[in-house]
Amino acid sequence: MERKQKERKGHLVLVPCPLPSHMSPMLHLAKLLHSQGFSITIIHTQLNSPNESHYPEFSFESIGGSMLESYSAFDGDVMLFLSKLNMKCETPFHECLVKMQLRCQYTPISCIIYDAVMYFSAAVADDLKLFRIVLRTSSAANYIGLSILDESDFVSEPRMEEPVAGFPFLRIKDMPLFSTQKHTREVLTCIYNGTRTASAIIWNSLWCLEHALFEKIKNETLVPVFPLGPLQKHCSSFSTNVLSEEQGCIAWLDKQAPSSVVYVSFGSVVTMTEDELLEMAWGLANSGQPFLWVVRACVVNGSDGVEMLPREFHEATRSRCRIASWLPQQKILAHTSIGCFLTHNGWNSTIESIAEGVPMLCWPRVGDQRVNARFVSHVWRVGLQLEDRLLREDVESAIQTLFIDEEGIEIHKRAKELKKKVDISLRQGGASSEFLSRLVKYISLQETMIRLSNA
Template sequence: MNEKELLISIIRQNVKDSTFRCRPQNHRRPIPHHGRTIIIFSEGHNHLISATLLSSCPLLLPYRYLSYSREHHVAPYFPHSILYQLASDDVLISVGFCFSEGIYVADDLQIFRIVLRTSSAANYIGLSILDENDCHPSQERQMEEPVAGFPFLRIKDMPLFSTQNHTRKVLTCIYNGTKTASAIIWNSLWCLEHALFKKIEDETLVPVFPIGPLQKHYSNFSTNVLSEEQSCIAWLDKQAPSSVVYVSTGSVITMSKDELLEMAWGLANSDQPFLWVVRACLVNGSDGVEQLPREFHEATRSRCRIASWLPQQKVLAHKSIGCFLTHNGWNSTIESIAEGIPMLCWPRVGDQRVNARFVSHVWRVGLQLEDRLLRDEIDRAIRTLFMDEEGIKIQKQAKELKKNVEISLRQGGASSDFLARLVKYIRLQETMIRLSNA
């Protein structure tokens, strides 16, 4: 598209700073003075996904980066006057995350709105079933029953949170914000969830664009390498191919001290080398490393590295990684699939349960640790993935799925084609709005 016709503005929320600032930045080309505008609402670390989307699509340049802040997550608020300042004519499209104020602002101003979904289509289907039914079972025995209308999942696999109120809040923000959009961009792949995408299109009557995995469109790693990271990558370089268990439970999940010890001794007893991300606040807000016993460190000194943070994409792409023990957040799940790494799933809350069930029973690229975290189960599952016939089948399937991802990203592949369709769709909407305002 002619650069005089389109301006991209990313609006990022910065919770740590209570000021609003507008920082125009030139990216490759000068910012145009007139024309339609695309707004991208971004929250927290998800601004990286915005950058990925922009970098993967020639249409989405030039752009400028705007930031607004609030001290607390309270009632949705955004200064509408800022939106009117962004374009000399009309705001064309709002591309937003489902928790974003973009939903409220775009709908209030009757702006064409595209939602960027950063979890799986399976999770969306699960949320739609929650919207229609009460899936908080009253009895424990109901947990193993299949979900009516979605037999891939059991009741225990549904995207539930600790309370009905919490679940309802998530449902309202994510599911309702998605089903009312004009179109949906998905950080997923047609080869993973094509039947579900068809179902969603039939029910919402809007186009879906599964263009993932987004991290593969934008592969520039930071050149500022932390010493801890450098040390761990050097350690990985010395390990045998496909031999290391990489362990990370994300940036939010916490565990009890008992769970930490069960995981530690399960890893130790497996006899596999392992690289473990233990955040400073992992154990209910306390330092997890300090709670590991001396006996554990002595038993695993020759085949264990522990870090407080690591660049996950870089680690998963390393030739020595043979298994990923994960909480199955969607980013972790799709990153592991893209690198062909079998997973050992330990889901805790929300969509993690849905993802783990699909990993273990639909795509069959992993095993799931059920219910309580026990060292013997961890040991047994790791040995299965590395040594048993079942594990060999899982490794083979993981490699096949990686090939499918690579094919999807090539020119003519599904993700590449959907990205091209997205560009055409945005251009078409711009033309239609221009004609309607003529």
């Protein structure tokens, strides 16, 4: 092991967040950097820990034991979960790095790369004088939104429809708003500062999607920015899912007509009320389109959503509906039968849909989902957005617009054109490929400078 690591360019320590939507891009980044010649160590918590046997090319270290038994214990409060996570991880992370540096099988650590929400990593890296880079698993638009919110407190209800200064296509209601509780403001500030003070920023986004925002961020932070996305497309056969997936739906999709199926999924965290579930169900049923729907076991306030669907719904949709608890989303979106993605617009889902040229029907719930949905519907114009109050007739009408109306035909064309730009970006000489080359050179240069300074 020691001999192999010495042959590689350097030793990178990656710190993923245990939430599935954050774990996946970090593991894709690990695979990508390993392919560029770096040794990789993943330091993770026990919650949603990756299956080490799936990644024999990486080393793994675990911190924290069972300190966080489940995300559900926080009743869906993401900010409270992140606050507790960061408080509990800092000391064991520090101890883990010190022990690693003393072990002979580990080469010296070249760089710490941490998820932006794991901001405890910044303080530990600085204390140990380790070079650090942050990974942003959300869009550049979300980061800009957080910087605006940090400067202005405009969350009062009467102002929600007002345009955002400097971004007239965005409304205040489209900003990454959470609750105004104390821990929420503190966590958002720590995430923002942990990004702003890093030596460089890796982004799971594309220059062709957000180049103007990346220029603004570079000018404000004065550090290199590396938009490498979509990370999952650099190594598409590499599975990173920590949840159990149902594979049988691919055979069902094979029997459907091209571009005919509505794929419905709201990620691993979003919940809904029973009324929203029923409005969604009947909107899908009344649309007349076949649909593939991910209904997680706890999607309705911790209850089984499938059990709440009435017998009449199942009878009306039996011939053109498939429901699953979790699916291999990247495979689903790449399937030729998919014609629309009804999504909450988490960034992973958004960029995966863009990468496959699939139009979106957006129903954002919280945080960065709102700004992502607004960009999808009003900037890139590859989707439509539903109102917060979900009504079956709105779901039905929006689906029919995407599949039948002239507006939907134009949206499909723009989605395919945007996919071509993504494909070009990933090719040799494309923007994402070039940024990867620059990142490899940047890390290697920093490692050389550190080695010389310690000589």
